[in-house]
Amino acid sequence: MFTKLSLIVTTAAATGALLLDAGIASADVGVRSVPAPGGVDVYVNSWHGNGGPPMSGWCSYTSTVQGDPIGKPLPAINVPFFLPENGPARLWFPSFPTNSTWNIAVTCPGPGGGEARITQYTTAVW
Numbered sequence: 001m002f003t004k005l006s007l008i009v010t011t012a013a014a015t016g017a018l019l020l021d022a023g024i025a026s027a028d029v030g031v032r033s034v035p036a037p038g039g040v041d042v043y044v045n046s047w048h049g050n051g052g053p054p055m056s057g058w059c060s061y062t063s064t065v066q067g068d069p070i071g072k073p074l075p076a077i078n079v080p081f082f083l084p085e086n087g088p089a090r091l092w093f094p095s096f097p098t099n100s101t102w103n104i105a106v107t108c109p110g111p112g113g114g115e116a117r118i119t120q121y122t123t124a125v126w
Contacts, residue, residue: 029055029120031104039095040126044081044106045088055118056085059108063124066101073098083108101125 032043044061046054059082064075073095083089107119 029106029108029122031106031122031124033124033126035097036092039093042091042093043088044083044091046083046108054085055108055110055120056083057109059083059089059106061091062105062107063102065098066103066123071098072100095126097126099125 028048029044029046032045034041034043042061042063044059046056048054058080061079061081062075062077064077065072069075073093076093079091081089081091102124104122104124105119106122107117110118
């Protein structure tokens with residue numbers, strides 16, 4: 001039942017693949033989705049990982065459904081958001097529960113700014 005299944009998130013620290021540019025130190029990112037009136041709240045958080053500072057700054061969020069997209073909410077493609085250094089970012093999307101698995105990618109600036117970008121991948125059921 002959807003009310004009991006608020007969300008299953010496979011966190012980046014456990015199973016995500018972290019892609020780094022130029023071998024820089026990395027941070028870990030977690031994505032959590034929570035049912036909200038008329039849609040879903042998505043919380044993105046970053047913490048110290050592998051010796052690197054948490055990711056922060058202007059990031060982008062992409063989520064696409066696995067399998068047949070017919071009857072599912074539209075994907076979110078490169079949605080910009082600001083990830084604070086010491087707190088989560090909250091995004092809201094109009095949606096309805098479909099018990100589908102979503103592929104999620106969060107891309108943020110690498111430590112120290114510059115051109116390096118970090119992309120963190122995870123999945124969620126919503």
